Amino acid sequence: MKQRSLMTLGALLLTLFLAACGGSPGNTAEKTSGISVPVNETDFHIDSAVTSFSPGTRYHFVVTNNGKTAHEFMIMPSSQGSMGGMSMGDMDHMALASLGNVKPGETKTLDYTFPSSSAGSHPELACYLPGHYEAGMKQSVAVTS
Template identity: 55%
Template sequence: MKRSLACVLLLILALVIVGCGSSTSTSGSHKIDVTLSEFKIETSVSTFQPGTAYQFSVTNTGKTDHEFMIMPSSEGAMNGMPMGDMDKMALATIDTIHPGETKTLSVTFPSFSAGTQPEFVCYLPGHYEAGMKQDVHISK
């Protein structure tokens, strides 16, 4: 009887531990929700660990197309730079995200030196200048 009760208690404890999981998905990456609208970027998390896998779920709740780029550091408006050059600089990119659409992106951040931190941005014409940017911090 005591042995059966102990087994039941251990099973319950194991189920409780499994049920109290973290914000990681079944693939082992941390899920991050990103919302794009006119004209801002909002995220569920803005501080990340280098070397950790993140799964970004990017949703456009706005009324116009947007894009989502993770730039290695604040590059400013970059007026006049061809989009292909910006894409080469980016750590990660989702090109066009139509209104109501959600796209995903997997990213593992490298370490960054002091004074250089990445930024989430939308560089469609006029969007960055209208405020579509979000500072990101990579912990050391």
């Protein structure tokens, strides 16, 4: 009985501590997910609300496909141009981060932190599904120091 009372008291103290610190399951998720970056994909365009990023900052990309066909979302280290002869697996290995197959009407999220070594670089947001990049699904961004 004494052990049960101690456990109840411990749970109560933990709850009060979290409340005093502003912690709750909802707030914790917001704090750990980083700066929200809305990205809109359409047929055949990528539009990111943020185009300048800081190394060491965690970004939470919220990618919504508002097009009528499936797309992907890749953060490439720099503009790669058309990579028609390269396999999707090779492109995935080159990508800093990626989301595969974002269906029409679907939203997917991706957390990414640009490393300090990327300061001064110009990565590219892109979709490399066949013909999509060539049709304009790319956006140059910058990582500033």
